[in-house]
Amino acid sequence: MMPKILVFAGLLVCIWCGASASTRQGNNTDEEAAQAFLEQYNALYADLANKYVLADWTYNTNLTDENADAAIEAGLRLSEYQAVANEEANQFDPTNFTEDTKRQLSYVGSKSLSDDEMKNLSSIIAEMGSIYGQGKVCRLNPSGEEECLSLEPELTLLMADSRNASERLWAWDGWRREVSRKIKPLYFQYVELKNKLAVVNGFNDYGDQLRQKYEDPEFESDIHSLYEEMNPLYLQLHAYVRRKLYETYGPDVINLNGTLPQSVLGDMWGRFWANLYSIGVPFPDQPSLDITQALIDQNYTITRMFETSDDFYTSMGLIPLPPTFYNLSMLEKPSDREVVCHATAWDFYDSVDYRIKMCTRINMDDFLTIHHELGHIQYFQQYSQQPTVYLEGANDGFHEAIGELMSMIVSTPKHLYAIGLLDELPTDNKTEINYLFQQALSTISTLPFHLLQDQWRWNAFRGYYGNMSSQWNGEFWALSEAIVGVHAPVERTEEDLDCPSIFHVAQDYDMIRYFTRTILQFQFAESLCEAAGHEGPLTDCDFYGSQEAGAILSDMLQLGRSKPWPDALEALTGVRKMNATAIRSYFAPLERWLQETNLANGDVPGWTTSSGTAITL
Numbered sequence: 001m002m003p004k005i006l007v008f009a010g011l012l013v014c015i016w017c018g019a020s021a022s023t024r025q026g027n028n029t030d031e032e033a034a035q036a037f038l039e040q041y042n043a044l045y046a047d048l049a050n051k052y053v054l055a056d057w058t059y060n061t062n063l064t065d066e067n068a069d070a071a072i073e074a075g076l077r078l079s080e081y082q083a084v085a086n087e088e089a090n091q092f093d094p095t096n097f098t099e100d101t102k103r104q105l106s107y108v109g110s111k112s113l114s115d116d117e118m119k120n121l122s123s124i125i126a127e128m129g130s131i132y133g134q135g136k137v138c139r140l141n142p143s144g145e146e147e148c149l150s151l152e153p154e155l156t157l158l159m160a161d162s163r164n165a166s167e168r169l170w171a172w173d174g175w176r177r178e179v180s181r182k183i184k185p186l187y188f189q190y191v192e193l194k195n196k197l198a199v200v201n202g203f204n205d206y207g208d209q210l211r212q213k214y215e216d217p218e219f220e221s222d223i224h225s226l227y228e229e230m231n232p233l234y235l236q237l238h239a240y241v242r243r244k245l246y247e248t249y250g251p252d253v254i255n256l257n258g259t260l261p262q263s264v265l266g267d268m269w270g271r272f273w274a275n276l277y278s279i280g281v282p283f284p285d286q287p288s289l290d291i292t293q294a295l296i297d298q299n300y301t302i303t304r305m306f307e308t309s310d311d312f313y314t315s316m317g318l319i320p321l322p323p324t325f326y327n328l329s330m331l332e333k334p335s336d337r338e339v340v341c342h343a344t345a346w347d348f349y350d351s352v353d354y355r356i357k358m359c360t361r362i363n364m365d366d367f368l369t370i371h372h373e374l375g376h377i378q379y380f381q382q383y384s385q386q387p388t389v390y391l392e393g394a395n396d397g398f399h400e401a402i403g404e405l406m407s408m409i410v411s412t413p414k415h416l417y418a419i420g421l422l423d424e425l426p427t428d429n430k431t432e433i434n435y436l437f438q439q440a441l442s443t444i445s446t447l448p449f450h451l452l453q454d455q456w457r458w459n460a461f462r463g464y465y466g467n468m469s470s471q472w473n474g475e476f477w478a479l480s481e482a483i484v485g486v487h488a489p490v491e492r493t494e495e496d497l498d499c500p501s502i503f504h505v506a507q508d509y510d511m512i513r514y515f516t517r518t519i520l521q522f523q524f525a526e527s528l529c530e531a532a533g534h535e536g537p538l539t540d541c542d543f544y545g546s547q548e549a550g551a552i553l554s555d556m557l558q559l560g561r562s563k564p565w566p567d568a569l570e571a572l573t574g575v576r577k578m579n580a581t582a583i584r585s586y587f588a589p590l591e592r593w594l595q596e597t598n599l600a601n602g603d604v605p606g607w608t609t610s611s612g613t614a615i616t617l
Helices: 031-060 065-089 099-106 115-133 151-161 165-200 206-212 219-249 274-280 292-297 302-314 364-382 396-410 413-418 429-442 446-462 469-484 512-531 547-557 565-573 581-586 588-601
Strands: 006-008 011-013 136-140 146-150 344-347 354-357 606-608 614-616
Touching (some): 031 099, 031 344, 065 115, 151 165, 165 206, 165 446, 219 274, 219 446, 219 512, 219 581, 219 588, 302 364, 302 396, 344 364, 354 364, 364 396, 364 547, 396 413, 429 588, 446 469, 512 565, 512 581, 547 565
Antiparallel strands (some): 136 146
């Protein structure tokens, strides 16, 4: 999914991570001069950012050293301008300026390290990205010939479909041997340099810088409060899935009272459990909600899947894809070069060019991913007339929530039936439980995972793990057991550092955005369904074709980051804080069913970690 802190050829360009507001100490009180400076900055930054994104696009869609070097140079030019602009912005005293001028100034540029250090940082992230993008796991095939599997599509398909625990473990361990072990020494350097850069810009450390993007001094504690509120539902889901995995793999793999081995959870990282649906579907005799075969039978092409998604947005009166989208995007995996397949949406900062990079396949997962990615494109287009410093979602979670909300609505039986991808519209309670279970595997299961990734990194940036490399990985798995209820399926060694085995960590994207998006998408859903005149449970809501829903959504999207995110949240939902009321209500029928089923099976939600800590309701 699209992370909007952009990494171009490995150099972080965080448009919104300028110096801490407390470092603005100038004495120029001329607001007209400040506004003239901002007008120039917004224009120059847009031009440099456009060149930067073009270079990074070329690199991500053709992983060569030459393209990496070109993108790094473009990034350094932008970084240099950020530093110069930051110094100019610091000449102003914005105390008595209007709120808009103050806000724009707060996002102008950032200080840099030395040229050598900035180039080193960009090269480190570029190399981590190259290791990730070109990672392969090799084995001998039945003919005795070596075959090497890339993450996309071979390893991803294996982790989605295989029910052979040994094969899954081979892929899981192999990916970490070939990718995160190689990333490990680079990652230590990355942490050191990112912290140094954050401190120069007035933050305590890089984690502090990332959290301050959310403009809430209580952000970390608020996230943990939301996690505690969601935890009872997650523990019930964990216990139910554990039972189904036990029935699939047996007692040698699954302990009915313990944590789960990460290698059996549906993908390479245990992030999304959606691929466990077939082994855990509550009522397997009900009609399948998987439309993969329908897409194939109805001769859907990749282009048609994107066109169908575009139609979903335009049916609400939203902006269609630009004419250049299909010519300039990378929608299939090319056969003649190495690319980064991770699906991302791209804004080229010229109010015209928007693209998606994706190695698309004809299946339901990618059908929903397309709707998610076009949510980012829609957001880009809606706020495109804002000043450059505001070309961002209200916060990173907003960007992700819009896309994920659209994927959720599109996956409802009501919508799939309406567009001809389901033969009949089921209305019974069993189908509702199946649907909610399917949704939970893509939402509820991710909450502790996303918290884990950033809690570990926040602690690393704070220096909690010291200089002992073994402690870094040991703390990652200790947190994984405590928060997610998941353990490493094979003994880890001094060589391992497993958190950077996932794209977002290897490429400098925070993941708490995905935690916040999961909470926000249900708050957004309530408001949009109400605007569309929907009555009844949200599981039955489809605002396809609702101009009313489109209008209030557009009003919020157009704000970009021009207002504090609680203002944007209030504009759409009427409240100013993230809360779990909507998501808990949405999943209430499933939670009751899980409680009853787990009780009947004698399964107690919770687990005991390897250190002896009991995690219970």
